[in-house]
Amino acid sequence: MEKQNSQYKLYLSIVIPVYNEQExxxxxxxxxxxxxxxxxxxxxxxxxxxxxxxxxxxxLIRIHNQNPQVKVLEFNRNYGQHAAVFAGFSAVEGEIVVVxxxxxxxxxxxxxxxxxxxxxxxxxxxxxxxKRQDSxxxxxxxxxxxxxxxxxxxxSMKDYGTMLRxxxxxxxxxxxxxxxxxxxxxxxxxxxxxxxxEINCRHDSRKGGKSxxxxxxxxxxxxxxxxxxxxxxxxxxxxLGLFVSLLGLGFGAFLGARRIIFGDQPGEQGIFTLFxxxxxxxxxxxxxxxxxxxxxxxxYSEVRKRPRYFIKKxxxxx
Ligand code: UDP
Ligand code: MG
Numbered sequence: 001m002e003k004q005n006s007q008y009k010l011y012l013s014i015v016i017p018v019y020n021e022q023e024x025x026x027x028x029x030x031x032x033x034x035x036x037x038x039x040x041x042x043x044x045x046x047x048x049x050x051x052x053x054x055x056x057x058x059x060l061i062r063i064h065n066q067n068p069q070v071k072v073l074e075f076n077r078n079y080g081q082h083a084a085v086f087a088g089f090s091a092v093e094g095e096i097v098v099v100x101x102x103x104x105x106x107x108x109x110x111x112x113x114x115x116x117x118x119x120x121x122x123x124x125x126x127x128x129x130x131k132r133q134d135s136x137x138x139x140x141x142x143x144x145x146x147x148x149x150x151x152x153x154x155x156s157m158k159d160y161g162t163m164l165r166x167x168x169x170x171x172x173x174x175x176x177x178x179x180x181x182x183x184x185x186x187x188x189x190x191x192x193x194x195x196x197x198e199i200n201c202r203h204d205s206r207k208g209g210k211s212x213x214x215x216x217x218x219x220x221x222x223x224x225x226x227x228x229x230x231x232x233x234x235x236x237x238x239x240l241g242l243f244v245s246l247l248g249l250g251f252g253a254f255l256g257a258r259r260i261i262f263g264d265q266p267g268e269q270g271i272f273t274l275f276x277x278x279x280x281x282x283x284x285x286x287x288x289x290x291x292x293x294x295x296x297x298x299x300y301s302e303v304r305k306r307p308r309y310f311i312k313k314x315x316x317x318x
Contacts (some may be wrong), residue, residue, distance in 0.1 A: 008169060012036065012043040012115065014092030017084035017288050018060065019050040021102040023208025026058045032108040033067075039112050045070045046088045051078035064315045072315040079309040081097035081212070082185055082221075086162070089172050091316070097184075098166045104207040105133065113199055114166035121194035123171050126157060126186065126204075129165035134205075138218075145222060152230040155190040157198055164201060165189070181301050181308050182224040227294050234295065237288045244284055248277065281316035 014032065018025070028302075029045075029125060036043045046061050057074065064070045073087050085099055098119050100106040110127060117125040132139055142161040150156040167175075167189055174192040175185065190196055224234050258265070 008093065008095040010042045010044050010094040011096060012041045012111075013097045014043065014045045014111070015048070015085055015088030015092065015099045016045070016099060016102050017048050017050055017088065018052060018056050018102045019078060019081070019084075019212050020052045020054045020056060020211055022054045022056045022059055024103050025056060025063065027207065028102055028104055028108065029063050029067075029070075031104075032111075035108050035111055039115075041115070042094075044069045044071060044093060046073065046091050046168040048072075048084040048088050049074045049185060050080070050084040051075045057215070061315060062214050063316075066225060071317075073138035073311050074313045074315070076310050080217075081163070082183060082224075083309040085185055086176070086183075087311060089176050090168070091314075095169050096166055097169060097172045098164075100164050103209065104293060105204055106162070107202050107204060110164065110201040111166075113201070114164075117197055117199055118166050122195045122197050123168045124189055124196040125166045126159065126196065127162050127203075128159045128198040129162055129164075130200045131157075132203050141218070141222075145225070148240045149184075149229070150231075152225075152232060153190045155193070156195055157186075157196070159198065160186050162186075162201075162203075167193075179308075180228060181306070182298050183222065183228055184225040187229055188223055203298045223294050224298075224310050227298050233291055237284075237291055238251045241284060241288065243264035244281065248281070251277070 014036075016028075021028075033046065047063075047070065049057050049060055064072045071091055073091060074120045075084070075087070083265070088099070096115055097112055098114060100111075101107065106127060114125045114127065138161075142159070146158055146160045150167075164188070165186060171189050171192050175188050176186055196217045
C-alpha cells in the first residue's frame with residue numbers, strides 16, 4: 001500500500017504533544033510502530049516535549065536515538081497542547097498528518113482507519129469518541145461546545161474536543177500561516193477544509209499519569225475558541241443588554257401607570273424587588289466587562305507578537 005506523492009518526502013507524519021507522560025511513551029511508541037509498519041506506510045513521528053518535568057524528555061531522546069523516523073522538538077517550558085501541535089506542524093514532511101494524544105486515550109491502531117478516509121478524498125478526518133472514557137463533567141460541556149463550534153465554523157461535527165485527527169498536508173500548510181497565539185486547531189483546520197468527516201474511534205481511559213487539563217485550563221481553551229472564531233459572544237451580550245434595558249423600562253412604566261391609576265401601594269416591600277432588579281443588572285454588567293476583557297486580553301497578546309513557542313533543541317536524524 002506504499003502510496004507516495006512525488007511532492008512529499010513521506011506518506012505519513014504523526015504529531016504527538018507530550019507533557020509529563022513518562023509512563024505512556026514506551027507503550028505508545030511500540031504500538032504506533034507496529035501499526036505503521038504493518039500498514040507499510042512510509043512514516044515519521046514528531047514528538048514535542050512541551051516542557052515536561054518528569055523523565056519524558058529522556059525517554060523521547062532514547063526513542064529518537066534508536067529510530068531514524070523519530071523527531072523530537074524540545075520546548076524550553078510548557079506552552080500548552082495546541083502550541084506543541086503547531087510546533088509539530090512546522091516539522092512535518094508527510095503527505096498526510098495525523099495528530100494524537102500521548103496518553104493512549106486515542107488508540108494508535110485507529111490511524112489506518114483515519115488514513116483510509118483521507119485516501120477516499122476527505123481533507124480532514126476526525127475521530128469521534130464513541131464511548132468517551134472521561135467524566136460527565138468533561139462530556140457535558142463538550143457536547144455544548146461542539147454545537148457552538150459547529151455553528152461558528154459552519155462545519156458540523158459531533159466531537160470537537162478530540163485531537164485525534166488526520167489532515168491532508170495542504171490544510172496543515174494553511175493552518176501554519178495563521179499566526180494568532182490563542183487558537184484552537186480543530187476549528188482552525190475546518191475553516192480551510194472542504195470535505196470533512198468523522199469516524200467512530202475507540203477511546204480508552206488514560207494509561208498512566210493524570211489529565212493535564214484543570215477546570216481553569218479548559219475554561220481558557222473555550223474562551224480561546226470563542227473569542228478567536230467569532231464575535232457571537234459580544235453580539236449576544238449587546239442583544240441581552242438591550243433586552244434587559246427594555247425590560248427595565250417596561251417595568252418602570254408599569255409601576256408608574258399603576259401608581260397613577262391605583263395610587264400608592266401601602267405596605268409593599270418594593271425594596272426587595274428593586275434589589276433583585278439591581279443584582280440582575282449588575283450581573284450582566286460584570287459579565288459584559290469580563291467578556292470585553294477576554295477580547296482585549298487576546299488583542300494584547302497578539303500585538304506583543306511574541307513567538308507562540310520557543311524550541312530549545314531539535315533532535316532530527318539527517
Ligand atoms: N499536553 C501537552 N501540553 C500541555 C497539556 C497537555 O503537550 O500543556 C498533551 C498531553 O501530554 C497529551 C495531550 O496533550 O498528549 C492531551 O492531554 P490530556 O490527556 O491531559 O488531556 P485530556 O485527555 O484530559 O483532554
Ligand atoms: Mg487524555
